[in-house]
Amino acid sequence: xxxxxxxxxxxxxxxxxxxxxxxxxxxxxxxASRYGGNKVRKLEHLLEDARARxxxxxxxxxxxxxxxxxxxxxxxxxAGFGVDALLVAQPRTxxxxxxxxxxxxLGVRVHPVTPLSLPFELLRLLGRDAYFVTxxxxxxxxxxxxxxxxxxxxxxxKSGVMPEPELIVTTLGSGGTVAGLAAGLEREGLRTRVxxxxxxxxxxxxxxxxxxxxxxxxxxxxxAGSSAALDARLVxxxxxxxxxxxxxxxxxxxxxxxxxxxxxxxxxxxTAKAFACALDLVRAKKARHILYWHTLSSAPMAPLLDGSxxxxxxxxxxxxxxx
Ligand SMILES: *Cc1c(COP(=O)(O)O)cnc(C)c1O
Numbered sequence: 001x002x003x004x005x006x007x008x009x010x011x012x013x014x015x016x017x018x019x020x021x022x023x024x025x026x027x028x029x030x031x032a033s034r035y036g037g038n039k040v041r042k043l044e045h046l047l048e049d050a051r052a053r054x055x056x057x058x059x060x061x062x063x064x065x066x067x068x069x070x071x072x073x074x075x076x077x078x079a080g081f082g083v084d085a086l087l088v089a090q091p092r093t094x095x096x097x098x099x100x101x102x103x104x105x106l107g108v109r110v111h112p113v114t115p116l117s118l119p120f121e122l123l124r125l126l127g128r129d130a131y132f133v134t135x136x137x138x139x140x141x142x143x144x145x146x147x148x149x150x151x152x153x154x155x156x157x158k159s160g161v162m163p164e165p166e167l168i169v170t171t172l173g174s175g176g177t178v179a180g181l182a183a184g185l186e187r188e189g190l191r192t193r194v195x196x197x198x199x200x201x202x203x204x205x206x207x208x209x210x211x212x213x214x215x216x217x218x219x220x221x222x223x224a225g226s227s228a229a230l231d232a233r234l235v236x237x238x239x240x241x242x243x244x245x246x247x248x249x250x251x252x253x254x255x256x257x258x259x260x261x262x263x264x265x266x267x268x269x270x271t272a273k274a275f276a277c278a279l280d281l282v283r284a285k286k287a288r289h290i291l292y293w294h295t296l297s298s299a300p301m302a303p304l305l306d307g308s309x310x311x312x313x314x315x316x317x318x319x320x321x322x323x
Contacts, residue, residue, distance in 0.1 A: 037297035039071035041145025065096025136174025146180025172196030175210035
């Protein structure tokens with residue numbers, strides 16, 4: 001199922017490059033015009049699988065301002081599915097509140113849960129018509145979207161859009177992005193390594209799950225070879241997390257300003273932390289060609305918020321999702 005328009009552009013960020021360390025950006029913020037970001041490629045495979053299995057309802061989970069839940073609202077409802085989302089609380093920011101308002105407006109049925117009540121609520125919502133999608137869309141099916149993306153990059157490198165990067169830097173949340181890229185790059189035979197900047201906690205678990213997902217993905221696409229090679233291809237950086245998932249950091253704030261000057265909007269939860277890392281790698285000249293893979297939608301939110309309810313009109317249970 002095709003939801004986006006590809007290939008997404010690759011741009012050179014000359015103002016943020018140094019001699020011997022060039023910075024490039026892969027504009028996956030523009031995967032689709034209605035709502036972009038990295039969840040679009042995953043949903044192409046997930047919704048196709050749901051349809052093939054004759055399911056009519058997507059059941060998924062996420063934090064209150066989940067981009068994955070919002071993207072599912074945009075694309076699954078458009079494709080004729082119902083969407084039930086189990087949401088846990090998240091620190092309140094304007095961005096998080098708007099994502100939640102937009103999801104509600106699209107018709108996502110929001111079920112507020114706590115980490116403890118989640119399994120019970122999930123059991124209650126599952127049924128024969130339901131297709132379960134894990135947080136962030138990051139199972140082996142969803143990750144196939146980033147196997148596609150690795151092929152897209154290989155083709156762009158081949159046609160001279162950019163030199164083969166030694167390093168891709170991107171955000172590591174639920175792991176589907178880095179896992180699919182690592183498995184896909186292994187298949188394409190590029191030497192590019194993937195550096196995932198962990199933004200969820202505990203980081204050791206985030207890393208473990210991402211590595212397991214990368215192996216599962218490689219098996220699924222029939223990439224032979226050792227898991228040692230795959231493990232070496234994926235590097236996990238834990239030092240940019242700060243106080244935890246959803247908590248802004250000073251280095252993220254600084255990176256957000258630098259990116260804004262180049263016309264790239266970042267968010268505090270995911271992309272600010274990864275971009276801060278990319279800038280540090282350029283400064284330290286860790287590689288000659290560094291590709292920052294942008295994962296946040298840059299589609300305007302106004303059309304998605306049009307007709308949505310204000311935050312102060314939220315029912316109490318939904319309001320409590322914003323801490
Ligand atoms: C979901 C998300 C990520 C994390 O990607 P994973 O595949 O879950 O690791 C990164 N950036 C943004 C903006 C996201 O919405």
